Amino acid sequence: MEKKMGSKTYHLPSCPSVLSYGSAVGVKEGKGPLGGRFDQIFEDTLAGEKSWEKAESALQKAALNHALVKGNLSMGALDYLLAGDLLNQCISSGYTARDLALPFFGLYGACSTMAESLALGSMLLDGGFGHVAAAMTSSHFCSAERQYRSPLEYGSQRTPTAQWTATASGAVILGNDGPGPYVTHVTIGTIQDHSVKDANNMGAAMAPGAYDTLCAHFSDTGRTPEDYDLILTGDLGQLGHDLVLSLAERDGNTLDDRFQDCGVLLYDVEGQDVHCGGSGCGCSAAVLTGMVLDEMRAGTWKRVLFCGTGALHSPTSLGQGESIPGICHAVALSCQKE
Amino acid sequence: MEKKMGSKTYHLPSCPSVLSYGSAVGVKEGKGPLGGRFDQIFEDTLAGEKSWEKAESALQKAALNHALVKGNLSMGALDYLLAGDLLNQCISSGYTARDLALPFFGLYGACSTMAESLALGSMLLDGGFGHVAAAMTSSHFCSAERQYRSPLEYGSQRTPTAQWTATASGAVILGNDGPGPYVTHVTIGTIQDHSVKDANNMGAAMAPGAYDTLCAHFSDTGRTPEDYDLILTGDLGQLGHDLVLSLAERDGNTLDDRFQDCGVLLYDVEGQDVHCGGSGCGCSAAVLTGMVLDEMRAGTWKRVLFCGTGALHSPTSLGQGESIPGICHAVALSCQKE
Secondary structure (H helix, E strand, O other), rough: OEEEEEEOOOOOOOOOEEEEEEEOOOOOOOHHOOHHHOOEEOOOOOOOOOOOHHHHEEEHHHHHHHHHHOOOOOOOOOEEEEEEEOOOOHHHHHHHHHHHOOOEEEEOOOOHHHHHHHHHHHHHOOOOEEEEEEEEEEEEEEHHHHOOOHHHHHHOOOOOOOEEEEEEEEEEEEEOOOOOEEEEEEEEOOOOEEEOOOOHHHHHHHHHHHHHHHHHHHHOOOOOOOOOOOEEEEEEEEEEEEHHHHHHHHHOOOOOOOEEEEEHOOHHHHHHHHOOOOOHHHHHHHHHHHHHHHHHHOOOOOOOEEEEEEEEHHHHHHHHHOOEEEEEEEEEEEOOOO | OEEEEEOOOEEEOOOOEEEEEEEOOOOOOOOOOOHHHEEOOOOOOHHHHHHHHHHHHHHHHHHHHHHHHHHOOHEEEEEEEEEEOOOOOHHHHHHHHHHHEHHHHHEEOOOHHHHHHHHHHHHHOOOOOOOOOEEEEOOOOOHHHHHHOOHHHHHOOOOOOOOOOOOEEEEEEEEOOOOOOOEEEEEEEOOOOOOOOOOOOHHHHHHHHHHHHHHHHHHHHHHOHHHHOEEEEOOHHHHHHHHHHHHHOOOOOOOOOOOEHHHOOOOOOOOOOOOEEEEEEEHHHHHHHHHHHHHHHHHOOEEEEEEEEEOOOOOHHHHOOOOOOOOEEEEEEOOOOO
């Protein structure tokens, strides 16, 4: 049976199920509008570790552990782990994988990693490779800030278009059989780069990639935005979200209130001084595992298109005059196998 | 049909085929014992680009282009690209994927990336996702040296256990149907970390991971080393290679001359002053695409176990007192579907 639909989308006939999921966030995220929904809020920025980088690994371990406990699963039930993060050489995920002693696929998709790991994990399970897989990612404001921007002690001002890297992790455990939600389709993104060079404007850099993947998904599947109760990008922030709306309007496509962005949902954008909203791999991971999957199981939303967006630049590439490549992978979640 | 064998190994019943492959290397690699085998040798360290990082992307594009031309394939035939590299945020692969405009899975497996991308690509194809996939990676001595160690201008001395990061890229195009060699099994590695903290001794850091994956592969499949004509790790270098031999001897296992390492094969270890041999994602990629696949097609070797080894640390993690996690993924290649 042909699984490929159109140019970039694959149908997963077995519809791998979300078995369980867990989330762990920092103080600021805990004070945001979704604060009551997370499995764990670390009051300590270091999460009891000696560095922010190690704290980020601690967030991952906490998120996965909550997922295992909530799903009544043991670590030994996992066939493999797919994970990645923003840090150089993806050390949050690498050291987590070491401590968990799981067969490990390391990924790098920047802030698209939650969607990338979900997509790959679902495809592998649908392909008959094992029975249970974990997809996970994280970010930490402090480790990201000093790696990508300035030492925190410097206290540099942030531009109006900047986003706030979430201190957060989310883990999803996927299985061949389960109560849902189910992964029914994935659309694998192609990088779009419209020459944005401002590392403080990720929304503008990633919006074309998000829109391209949305268009591909709808074209490949024959679906329309109305077929989804929620179309959730992460993390374009307010500006990137508005840009995608503009692109859709230009093309005569309708993306109404069902189109939301994890970067806008995670924080009180005005009240928490996060400028354009949240970002970081952990942002969409935490919104997915803290809110979306709960609401799907509660019946609020029947079908969700989860679209992870990532900016695949580095400080070195920008320093060499390069622009910011944006990518987006879409994962269609449904309360029914379809 | 159950594809999982034992703890970490998967049998791929459709046996995806290598359709084509290409390689591109730098001057030093061109002067090594395999120099005559590569598709392209860049005499210019910058490969006509303005930075070593961009040169590394140029190597990737050249390797993939050679693979396409040799296989009489067009870029449009590729359903997706799986790639990663050593640079922060994997920019060699990200910018390559941007310029190629292919659906893109970004990976991070350090020097295990050639094996990781081959494994994932083969699993996805075997799972029915598309028909043609590219697996690719690269490294560049100059971009790696200044990122991981010291500015090149500093001319720092190298320790006796150090390895030389290869300036090289290899690309493999996989397909559902083809002339072989075929990917019959993959073994997904679990990280092993025996507390090595010396970033100039990658062989010692990665040898336990390599040995663990070899043991898992043989245990899972019921095969023995004698079932392979070549067991090829990459890139343990001379010291890591000898350590794996010692571990095997300790356990009463026999790994004779059929056990080789890409880091030892790529250079004239004595004559080219590379100390313990080659390393970098591109090392095993170039040995695979420059020599191994050719020799398999020529009938020299019928079955090869290609074992990519990676060290998942970063300068930051070592600076924080962490040790070096080592991983190894094994890909069984055979001239017959089996």
